[in-house]
Amino acid sequence: MMLKHIAKIALNLTVICFFAGTVLGLVNLGTQKAKEENQHKREMLTSMSLLGYGAGNPAPPDLEMRAVSRYLLSVDGAPALGYVLPVDNNPVFIVLSVEGEKLLEIPAPDAHQADINQNLSSLMGKEVSGLRHVEDYRIALLDGKVLGYLIVGNNLGFKANIRMMISLNADFSVRGMAILESEEDPGLGDEAKEPYFRNQFAGKSAEQLARTGVSTSPQPEEYRALLEAQPEGHFTAEEMERLRTVYGDSPIYSITGSTISSTAVTVGVQKAVSRFVYRLQQVNAALAAARTAPPAPAGEPEEEGV
Amino acid sequence: MKKIMLIAAMLAALATSALAGDGLTLKAGSFADAHSIEVEFLSPLSGLEGLEPSHWRVVEASSPDIALPLEKVELAPANPNAARLTFRQNLDMGQPHQVTLASPRGSGKIEVTRNMLAVLLTLFLSAAVINNYVFSRYLGLCVFFGVSQHRDTAVGTGITFTLVMTCSGILSWAVFQFILKPLSLGFLQILVFIGLVACLVQALDTILRKINPVLFKKLGVYLVLITVNCIILAVPLLIADRNFNLAESFFFAVGAGLGFAMALYLMANVRERLAVARVPASFQGLPIAFIVCGLFALAFMGFSGLSLF
Amino acid sequence: MSGFQLIVRGLLAENPVFRLALSMCPAVAVTTNVKNGFLLGCAVVFVQVMSNLTASALRQFVHQRVRVVIYTIIIATWVSAIDMIMGAYLPDLYDQVSLYIKLIVVFAIIISRMELFASKNPLIPSLFDGLGMGLGFMFGLMMIGAVRELLGSGQLLGFDLLGTKPLLIMILPAGGFFVIGFLMAIFNTVLKKLGLGAPPAGGHH
Known part of the structure; x- marks a missing residue:
């Protein structure tokens, strides 16, 4: 009978949709939290690594991060x-x-x-x-003194937006750079994540960074060896000194076949750092002017940040 | 009488302009290339005094406190009314820029945004050629190899696919923007989009059958192939992923479809010849088709980095 | 057919990648290295097995006229599920293959297995059939991935093997097509020698 068929079909579809909805809803609930947690963990790991800490050198407990x-x-x-x-x-x-x-x-x-x-x-x-x-912008404080700054920059790469995190020392010289997000071609723009490219920013002072250009000449062997000596970018004080004095003024050597991606990353880093330094100076100057903040009313709950 | 009035009007105009000094009024601005902005004035420029870099302030809308370093200002090559501002670094054309002039000769403020048509055409070109769905994204291969054996089937499939892709692109944009996003049901994307495509194909099938039986006879058979196809689902997924607006979705979908049609036609031409060539036994059929496809992909790589707008 | 025989059939004679030429899109896109191929392979095994099981469990219940719709919904559900799971727990690896995992839903192979086998067989054989097809797919992907990774970046699973500069073309689309074409031809030759006959008519979905 027609009615029986229709009823059965309707029942089929309802049950299936119910099944689909339940499964997906449950999976979504379960994975959403995990996704956010994992993302947070990854950014924390990258941040710590950029500050010089890692598996072999864990962050001390009195390290404070402010934003x-x-x-x-x-x-x-x-x-x-x-x-x-x-x-x-x-x-x-x-x-x-x-x-x-x-x-x-x-x-x-x-x-x-x-x-x-x-x-x-x-x-x-x-x-x-x-x-x-x-x-x-994040500030890392150790013993009440500024250890470094962590800022995020982005720029349109060859294919899509590239997001990068840059770690600066207290004197605004670059300590390291890490690519957070990019969709560049493997073997080409994606090589920006490799130590021989991304460690090139380490050691440059803010002023050297602002002046640096991108060169398509081949990267000197010695420079590459030094950069790859510390794949995580955890250079020793001695190595940092060499990077600053010997290679501080050298250009960023682009990845073979990916001048556009290399330039995009370089400009992204330059913009992020120069703007951060400028803004921090503006803020400090404004704060230094006579402070007229009224004291917080008694009983107001202390809220951290906004 | 008329003559007197005309002369009076001219004198008045001259007087006003003389009184105002050589008043420059900003009209509009556009991105001339990756590191310069062309600013158009209402009247022709007689010179560059008062238009030195120090009189300009150009900022990105999202960073109004950072004045972009202006390297030089020159007269625009093609337009006597315009000046070209060249910057030291490449501009982020995805953001609107605010250009302010404060000079003794005049002042004003304009906003410079990217030409919408340029954006849309770039998207179209990108989907059709630079990131061709078959040769650069490896999508639609499922149907590609089956249908590209003869030119007429290739053309028929190409047309039908473009049609369905455009419709499904627009429909899925609507569903994503008005239903899935507001209700945070993004995770139902796959289910919803494939349902959408299936219904659309069914609807097109019925409509075409009733309205134009001749066309249906020619193209109807290809409609069946569309439903379970990587490329047809990829377009809505990418639109949702990149959060395009309606115009962008349309151009993106049309570009994808036409690029696919072109790829099909090219392959069909080659395969018709391959069918009568002496291909080694192990390579006959699919293996040689794949290798030819690889050669096409190699050729299409030449388009990467192309930017006309 | 015993479970083992089912698996072997999926791996060799009816290998979805090389013989049935089904679901080619991911084969080229994802196989820039072995790890990506393995990842997608796992996703396909998951979807195929779970869909087979669901179809088998519901086989008495599904009405003939809507079975395609029902199977499609089942597949879409499991694909969305694995998509979310991978996105949450393996974000780095997932980023590179995200679009292609979502596209598993259109694999004709999955729905055809459900239709041909799972809808007519009990749970356990369906499980093995799904496993066989899925593993065959994974095997194909990993093989392509291995060739492309070795030739294209001189590495295998991240370990540098070749001393010389690699052929970058191999990890770009063109190389993918070449590798598959050649591997298919090799598969044809080898299987012909083993007497497993000509491939079933390939070139559709």
């Missing part, structure tokens, strides 16, 4: 910058104009309330809108 968060907002129609800064134990939120003039400084928790834009508008007496988080 400087950068925001973009619009004040009275003009673009402005916001930063959440880890000042001592009380994170502070400041708003700087494009020229570097400090427009506002408040304890960070005070900024983080129901309608942030509204709250900031009333605090500054100006029209604030479009507050959005852009990126984080």
Whole structure:
């Protein structure tokens, strides 16, 4: 009978869809958490490695990681910058104009309330809108002193966007670079992940980095040997010194057959570092100006960051 | 009377321009190449005074505090109304740039974004030729080798595929943007897209049968091949992965389809000749087809890095 | 046919990659090295086995007219599942093959095994049939991967073997096509010598 057929078909489809939905829903729930955890773990490993720590040299327990968060907002129609800064134990939120003039400084928790834009508008007496988080810069502190900075850069490569993490020493010279994401061709642009390319950035001062170009000449054998001596980029003080003095001024030797990818990575690193240094200087200058932050009201819960 | 009014109007115009000084008004700007921006003014430029690099401030929209290092300003080669600003480093053309002029001769602010048509055509070219689905992405091989034995089947399949790919590309874009993304059901992509393609093929089959039986007779048989095919599913998956908008999805899908059609036609031509050539027994059929495909892939590699827009 | 015989059939006479020429897309894309080939092979084994088992378990229940739809949904479910699992636990390896794992859903081989075998046989034989086909596929992929990795980057599983500069072409698409063409021809010759006959008409899905 027709009805029986239709009913059976309908039942089939319902059961199958139910089955599909259940299986997928469960797998999704199970794997989502694992995915985020693994991603976080990987970034942590990369960060630690860029700071010089690894399996053979674990990070000391008193290593502290703080974050400087950068925001973009619009004040009275003009673009402005916001930063959440880890000042001592009380994170502070400041708003700087494009020229570097400090427009506002408040304890960070005070900024983080129901309608942030509204709250900031009333605090500054100006029209604030479009507050959005852009990126984080991380500072590694050991014994209360700056050990290094970790920043993320990106640039369009040959195929897709390349994301990289750069580790800077306290004097803003480059300690190392790691590629986080890239979709370049194996054997070509993908070689940027290899020590002989990516360790080339190590040892360059901020100024040398800004001046460096990309060369298509073959990489000197000695240079390559030195770079590959420490595949993880954990150069000894002596090796770092050699990299700085002997090869600090040499160009970045591009990967054979991948000038575009090599240039993209180099420019990405240059942009990220120069912008970070500039912004940090702006922020420090603004903070150095007379501080007028009101003390945090008693009883306010301490919130870490935003 | 009219003559007097005309002369009066001209005098007034001259007077205004004389009073305003040589007022430059910014009209629009565009990316001239990877490291320069062309800025067009309302009136022809008589010279470059007041237009030195120090009077300009160019920033990326996402980094308004970083003034991009401007190397030089010159008169644009092709346009008397325009000036060309050349930068030391390549520009990130994916971002809108804000160009501000503050000079004694005039001031103003414009936003420079990438030409939409250029973006779409680049996407089309990329999908069709540079990252050709068969020769660079190794997709659609399933059907490719079966159908490319004769030219007419190749053409028929190519047309049908392009049609279905475009429709499924647009439909899947809609479903992804309005249903899957807002409800965080991204993980159901595969299931939903393949269902979509199957339904679409079924619908096209029925529609074509009713509306144009002649066309159906010619192309209908290829519709069957489409449903279970790597390439037909790859287009929606890539669209979802890269988060294209509607126009981008359309050009991407059409490019993929036409690139596939072209690949099919090229292969068919070669295979018709191979069928009457003396091929060693072990190589007959698929092995030699693969090797020929490899030669095509080699040739198509020449397109990589091509950028016309 | 015993379980073992089923597996051997999947590996040799009806090897999906070289003989049946089914599901070629991943064979070229993924086999730039052995590890990727192995990864995709595992994914296919998983999907094939689970789909076979599901189809076999439901074989009394599935209505004839909707069986293709039902099989497709089953396959899509297991493919989505393995896609998510790999993405979560093997992110580095997964990044390179992500698109091709999603495309397992269109492998004609999986649905054809379900239709030809699993829908008519109990659970255990279906398991072995799936295992055989899946392993045959994995074997094919790993072989192509081995040749391409050895010639194209001078390595095998990451270990440098060749002393000289490798042929970069091998890990690019063109090389993939060449390698498969040659391996297919070799397979044909070898099997002809072993008397296993001409390949079944290849060149469709």
